[in-house]
Amino acid sequence: MEEGGFGAIKGGDRAYEIEQKYGYSPDELFTSGFYTARPMQFFEFYREEMLKNIPEATESGTVMAQMERAGKLQCTISSNIFEQGKRAGCQNIIYLHGSIYHNYCPKCGREYPMEYLRDAKGIPACESCGFPIRPGVYLYGEMVDSGLLSRAVDEISKADVLLLLGTNLTSEVFGNYIKYFGGKYLIIIHKHSHYLDDTADMVFLDHPRNILPLLGYGED
Known part of the structure; x- marks a missing residue:
């Protein structure tokens, strides 16, 4: 990922910076448990660290x-x-x-583009059933x-x-x-x-x- 303009979030200085900024380590933040228990904090992290400054094609x-x-x-x-x-x-x-580009509602299955998560205020919710949208990436673990x-x-x-x-x-x-x-x-x-x-x-x-x-x- 480093060649693609995205350094690993789990190690080195970046992991330390993330923990200082959000109060949790990347190993805690980027998990399904954190998405479920603290969705507001999860999406704050996900938007800032994953969806802003998306690396260009190499x-x-x-x-x-x-x-x-x-x-x-x-x-x-x-x-x-x-x-x-x-x-x-x-x-x-x-x-x-x-992929960050293929997201979905885990309750009804409705799909959402990356921009819907990136531009949402607070927790991006399904327009059909109100459930928090699930990012289309595999979380740690x-x-x-x-x-x-x-x-x-x-x-x-x-x-x-x-x-x-x-x-x-x-x-x-x-x-x-x-x-x-x-x-x-x-x-x-x-x-x-x-x-x-x-x-x-x-x-x-x-x-x-x-x-x-x-x-x-x-x-x-």
């Missing part, structure tokens, strides 16, 4: 969209909640952690939808080449999926070296935005 995403159109990229599996890949032009994306998991495993298992961008083989998000890869080449592009890098067929120690454009996929 150069990496643009190149990946070009690769997809050229038939060289079959699927992207992402933990990004801002749909940066889609906004860059990618079509076949699995968003494991959901929640299980990812089994359908998304199955799709991710299926795509990885049938891939000839697996490209890991900005992550490593012990990633909290992707580590459990990589074991399903049985293709020919594992390629990693990330900034910092990792002790399991040697198990990959190719490793580039740099930001993906600096490496992917070198593949030669220009504008259509």
Whole structure:
């Protein structure tokens, strides 16, 4: 997420700043329990920290969209909640952690766009039944939808080449999926070296935005 203009909220200075600002740590704020018990405080945090200054699509995403159109990229599996890949032009994306753009009423199922939550005063409520709107992202501690998991495993298992961008083989998000890869080449592009890098067929120690454009996929 850092390359996409969004730093992790759970660690470092940002976590400290959030706790000082809201009186709770990100681990407490970004949970379904907090959404249920303290919706006013939850949405204050969610609007300020998630829905304001949404990061733009990245150069990496643009190149990946070009690769997809050229038939060289079959699927992207992402933990990004801002749909940066889609906004860059990618079509076949699995968003494991959901999206800020697809929200719903947990009581009646009515759907709401991101702008409805962002612009609401106080708690954004369903216009049909008055229930607090549920953000379309997975909160800390929640299980990812089994359908998304199955799709991710299926795509990885049938891939000839697996490209890991900005992550490593012990990633909290992707580590459990990589074991399903049985293709020919594992390629990693990330900034910092990792002790399991040697198990990959190719490793580039740099930001993906600096490496992917070198593949030669220009504008259509």
